[in-house]
Amino acid sequence: MIGASLGAAAYERSPEISGILAGADPVEDTRPARLSPKADAILALGGISISFGGVTALRDVDLEVKSREIRAVIGPNGAGKSSLINIISGLYHADQGKIAIDGQSFSRVSASRLARLGVARTFQNLALFGGLSVRDNIASGRVHTRRASFVEHIAGLPRARREDAAIAEKVDQTIAFLHLEAVADRLVATLPYGLQKRVELARA
Incomplete structure (x- = not known):
């Protein structure tokens, strides 16, 4: 099985989040009612779907991650794990659905804005600067x-x-x-x- 991990580190809830997400691109969401995260959810996904050239990679994915909680997404190659991580980290924009970080929801937000919220990812292959400490x-x-x-x-x-x-x-x-x-x-x-x-x- 191939897996991808999602972790929400303990952090203080910041008023800066509202300001950062206020600049998110408005996108029509046909299923806004699907996203109603619990109060303790740091990350929440509701009705996330995405297709590539007519091939559906994800359909109606819901997920919640609480502070200090680790979740794993497992499945065979082509199951959509990387697409899910790419949507969470802002590299892909979902065709449908919403994401919420610390209760602030959006349909699209740039990877740079997400980085300011503390959203980061690592890859299977190492991408470090070997000549640096x-x-x-x-x-x-x-x-x-x-x-x-x-x-x-x-x-x-x-x-x-x-x-x-x-x-x-x-x-x-x-x-x-x-x-x-x-x-x-x-x-x-x-x-x-x-x-x-x-x-x-x-x-x-």
């Missing part, structure tokens, strides 16, 4: 939070320094959470596969 690989996952310009970073201006400090703190927290302290400064290419997968999870 574990710490630097994880830091690359925070690039979307930077607002200072390239010139500000080169000149070491205050906003750039604050961003660097915030990223370093977050990286340290993530390294501790995933027990990567012993290899934090090693080059990723020197690590065994299992540890490299953990680094990918940390970066996400």
Whole structure:
């Protein structure tokens, strides 16, 4: 069996979510009543369907994931697992249905907006920077939070320094959470596969 995992990490409910999703593209939804997630659902899907060239990959998929809960989607090749993950991560737009994150529902939202909500994914094949350290690989996952310009970073201006400090703190927290302290400064290419997968999870 081939599987895909969905996890909703514990996080604080943020008022920023409404602002981010307010910019989501409006799309007609023929089944709006299907999505009524429970109050403790961090991620919810209702009536998700998508087809490619007349071939239906997903039809009427419903799913809820609570905070601190892990779900697995299993099935043979061609069952639609990757299509489901691509819709959740914003790479595909569903033909029908809605998604809700922390109670805020939408039909379409860009991958960049989803990243600001903390939605991230890893792939079966490793996609790390082998010549960089574990710490630097994880830091690359925070690039979307930077607002200072390239010139500000080169000149070491205050906003750039604050961003660097915030990223370093977050990286340290993530390294501790995933027990990567012993290899934090090693080059990723020197690590065994299992540890490299953990680094990918940390970066996400």
